[in-house]
Amino acid sequence: MINLKLRSMRKQEADSFLDIIQKIKDGDVLLRNKFINDYKPFILKCVYKLVGKKENLVQSDEYSIALMAFNEALDSYDADKNIKFISFAKEIIRRRIIDYIRSTKKNNMVIPFSYFTENDNNFEEEYLCDTSSDYCSYYDAKEEIKNLEQKMNEYNMTIEELINSSPKHQDTRLICLNVAKIITEDEMLFKKFREKKTLPYNELREHVNLCRRTLEKNRKFIIAMVLILKSDLDVLKKYIFDTIGR
Numbered sequence: 001m002i003n004l005k006l007r008s009m010r011k012q013e014a015d016s017f018l019d020i021i022q023k024i025k026d027g028d029v030l031l032r033n034k035f036i037n038d039y040k041p042f043i044l045k046c047v048y049k050l051v052g053k054k055e056n057l058v059q060s061d062e063y064s065i066a067l068m069a070f071n072e073a074l075d076s077y078d079a080d081k082n083i084k085f086i087s088f089a090k091e092i093i094r095r096r097i098i099d100y101i102r103s104t105k106k107n108n109m110v111i112p113f114s115y116f117t118e119n120d121n122n123f124e125e126e127y128l129c130d131t132s133s134d135y136c137s138y139y140d141a142k143e144e145i146k147n148l149e150q151k152m153n154e155y156n157m158t159i160e161e162l163i164n165s166s167p168k169h170q171d172t173r174l175i176c177l178n179v180a181k182i183i184t185e186d187e188m189l190f191k192k193f194r195e196k197k198t199l200p201y202n203e204l205r206e207h208v209n210l211c212r213r214t215l216e217k218n219r220k221f222i223i224a225m226v227l228i229l230k231s232d233l234d235v236l237k238k239y240i241f242d243t244i245g246r
Contacts, residue, residue: 017085018079018085020035021035021074021077021079021085022079024074025074025075025077032071032074035074036067036070036071036074039070039089040067042086042089043063043066043067043070043093044057044058044063044066046066046090046093046094046097047060047062047063047066047093047097050062050094050097050098051097061100062097062100062101065096065097065100066093066096066097068096069089069092069093069095069096069097070089070092070093072092072096073085073088073089073092073093074089076092077089102242102243144233144234144235144236145159145236147231147233148224148227148228148231148233148236151227151231152223152224152227154197155197155198155223155227156197157220157223157224161220162220162221162224165218165219165220165221166221167218167221170244172218173221173244174244175210175218176218176221176222176225177225177240177244178208179204179208179210179215179222179225180222180225180226180229181229182204182207182208183199183200183204183222183226184226184229184230186207188203189203189204189207190226190230193226198219198223199215199216199219199222199223201215201216225240228240
């Protein structure tokens with residue numbers, strides 16, 4: 001009996017929440033402003049999760065973009081798709097900030113693989129695959145990450161290990177990408193790579209002016225780059241060239 005009452009109360013709260021959103025969509029400006037103001041802590045948290053600690057985050061371009069994205073979410077949200085508004089708004093904010101970072105390449109920021117691998121069961125495939133939405137590219141990236149992880153398993157690597165071992169500096173990432181290109185473009189090197197399931201250190205020394213220690217330190221990142229370059233993972237290929245190979 002108590003469970004039934006709780007379910008009834010939750011349904012009423014959900015219906016009331018959807019009523020508020022509908023009123024906002026119908027043009028209630030005062031309600032829209034109050035709603036956005038109430039959710040500023042949530043919006044700020046979304047920004048912080050991507051850009052991390054940053055001086056005057058509330059005054060940042062990313063935060064302004066997130067506010068506009070949240071406002072966009074209010075206009076475009078469709079309750080009939082049975083997706084929670086908060087999950088929907090979170091993805092809108094995430095997408096817009098990613099687009100901004102990629103377009104400006106501000107501070108050489110690189111969006112980490114972990115950003116694409118976060119699980120969010122509330123954001124259903126039905127909405128992500130809607131061809132009228134730019135969530136398709138996001139969903140494709142998540143699927144390609146899964147495919148990459150399967151390939152990496154052959155080399156005793158996981159996505160988590162790749163994230164933790166990825167070079168912090170842009171120059172190092174670019175060097176690693178160039179090493180990966182050398183391996184993929186040289187038939188003998190790539191054959192050794194496939195056979196040994198690791199970098200062909202001895203053979204590589206004839207092609208790159210890097211010590212073995214440097215190669216070993218960045219081994220997992222280089223391997224991942226080779227696997228992506230020698231694959232049909234087009235979204236990830238574009239990602240690494242846009243963010244690393246510029």
